[in-house]
Amino acid sequence: MPTKTLTPGHYGEASIRVLKGLEPVKQRPGMYTRTDTPLHTIQEVIDNAADEALAGFGKRIAVTQHADGSVSVDDDGRGIPFGLHPEERVPVVEIVYTRLHAGGKFDKGAGGAYSFSGGLHGVGVSVTNALAKRLQVTVWREGQVAALAFSGGDVIEPLVIRKASAGERRQGTSVRVWPDPKYFESTELPKAELTHLLRSKAVLMPGVTVSLTVEKSGKETKRPQTAEIPPSPPEGVESSGKATWTHETQTWLYKGGLRDYLMQGLPADPVIPLFDGEAYASGNETENFAEGEGAAWVLAFTDEGNVLRESYVNLIPTVAGGTHESGLKDGLFGAIKAFIELHSLLPKGVKLMPEDVFSRASFVLSAKVLDPQFQGQTKERLNSRDALRLVSAFVRPPLELWLNQHVDYGRKLAELVIRQAQARQRASQKVEKRKGSGVAVLPGKLTDCESRDLTLNEVFLVEGDSAGGSAKMGREKETQAILPLRGKVLNSWEVERDRLFANNEIHDIAVALGVDPHGPTDTPDFSGLRYGKVCILSDADVDGSHIQVLLLTLFFRHFPKLVEAGHVFVAKPPLYRVDAPARGKKPAAKLYALDDGELEATLDKLRKEGAREGSWSISRFKGLGEMSAEQLWETTLNPETRRLLPVSFGEIGFDATVVAMTKLMGKGEAAARRELMELHGDAVEIDV
Secondary structure, three states: OOOOOOOOOOOOHHHOOOOOOOHHHHHOHHHOOOOOOOHHHHHHHHHHHHHHHHOOOOOEEEEEEOOOOOEEEEEOOOOOOOOEOOOOOOEHHHHHHHOOOOOOOOOOOOOOOOOOOOOOOOOHHHHHHHOEEEEEEEEEEOOEEEEEEEEOOEEEEEEEEEEOOOOOOOOEEEEEEEEOHHHOOOOOOOHHHHHHHHHHHHHHOOOOEEEEEEEEEOOOOOOOOOOOOOOOOOOOOOOOOOOOEEEEEEEEOOOOOHHHHHHHHOOOOEOOOOEEEEEEOOHHHOOOOOOOOEEEEEEEEEOOOOOOEEEEEOOEEOOOOEHHHHHHHHHHHHHHHHHHHHOOOOOOOOOOOHHHHHOOEEEEEEEEOOOOOEOOOOOOOEOOOHHHHHHHHHHHHHHHHHHHHOHHHHHHHHHHHHHHHHHHHHHOOOOOOOEEOOEEOOOOOOEOOOOOOOOOOEEEEEEOHHHHHHHHHHOOOOOEEEEEEOOOOOOOOOOOHHHHHHOHHHHHHHHHHOOOOOOOOOOOOOOOOOOOEEEEEOOOOHHHHHHHHHHHHHHHHHOHHHHHOOOEEEEOOOOEEEEEOOEOOEOOEEEEEOOHHHHHHHHHHHHHOOOOOOOOEEEEOOOHHHOOHHHHHHHHHOOOOOOEEEOOOOOOHHHHHHHHHHHHHOOOOHHHHHHHHHHHHHHOOOOO
């Protein structure tokens, strides 16, 4: 069969590439781990050691940062099995470090190796291995010692098993990793994050000793051995013969657990004594939750200062929170609200919200979930739906009981919560959208379109009622809506968002669009957006340009996500109409020019076509209201002939645009505007 010669750009069967083994990790490391530093890859190894302690088989985790840039994690757990896998016929320890979605944590049955663990995706240490110049593993198990080494995820030193020598430890695992710099922005581990991670492990596992040793070059000292097999330096790392080290070691062993940890970190004295507890499902409750599922928590309520909040799922820190934190919030709100209602403490007109209770709450929450579902491989947020019900069910009853047993403290907490609610209500006494029947009432002057297809619908914000009348008659009724604006819109650059709706025009714009004002870092709800295109349509004169600037200011300042998503446009109506005579084979026609430059180009074209000088007449539109419905459709509304310019932040970016807009629209920036006019005033052409 003849061989096909592939030409550049050819797309066929041979174009499809199948990534095998750990190649997907190397090709797209950002899909599996953080790439700013190797911290998350090291955390995967630490989590494995912590899972052993969580399962009750280890009492020590030792982390060492070596002077050569490598990191060791040593534990006294059961040790990774190194016998042949019954199906794969490959040493299990090799499978763990070289196969994605392989591990002992998928077996969740009653006889599983791990009932509760943080590693559930099965890509943890295999990712660590794939992104390492060298990774070596030593395992002590069942009177034997096994060792092997990898590079870039491939085995470079096959498994070697020997009998444990006299006095050697009986069980445990030691892993040493040299992260590959080409996959990370920096190979330096963030000291503060690493320290916090290890300290939190100790807090969440009372009785387990966690240590961090930082090894630095210096005077000769005796180096503690964490592995019986001397490590071989990775490629590119030279051995300096007789090495010398100094050490800095931190050790954490918390016997007081969560309570001591939170007390040390509280920014202010609590209003009531710390409330802590733990509850787990027993065998009699397995109809609702799996046996062993539950949570441990400690709570503090402060009247001032920042709050301290940390949450964990199976010892994995969930810095972005998740459903377990939502469960704590739900349980707190239910218990405190019930106490306030029981004792009739709520003033008339005050309505409690969950945030009133939660806003001054500091907590450490450690949840145990049988089969947690995390958002992303970095496991920063828990998404398991049942976790909300789980934590809420275990937190609310004991807190409600405690409050009613300590009524004086309960009243203090109730006072704090009610003050928060009153402060929230005062802050929310802003001008709201006018509503009726529970939904925002569309402005009466809005002439809406018939279609409900967001991709087709467009609304024109038109200057003046007269122009609005022409636009209403000339529009395409199916997809085009018209909202006339009276006069010049308020300069909203320095207007607080809460006061925007005091202005009728801005209120009508927001209601018509179906999107509330928001900031550049907000995530607005676009589910109510009614138009795919929001088109600013103003006169082509100086006043029209001013109105256009005011509207652009409004959208940039208070609806930036609309601009960012490409929903805002500027319609460009013509300034001139040229009534051209018949010339040659071309009949008489009405031509339109956007500005002076386009007018001159139009006249030049007429001359070239044989029109006699002065045989045409030129009309200058004073405003959109002078245009007939037919003219407005032909020049500005017809998608086939109009000029619609998309609005974006441009190449200078958002921050630079803010600086420029502040100079132009800020009330206290008169000096900056004067300087701008002095520098560039001669570039402005005035048409009298």
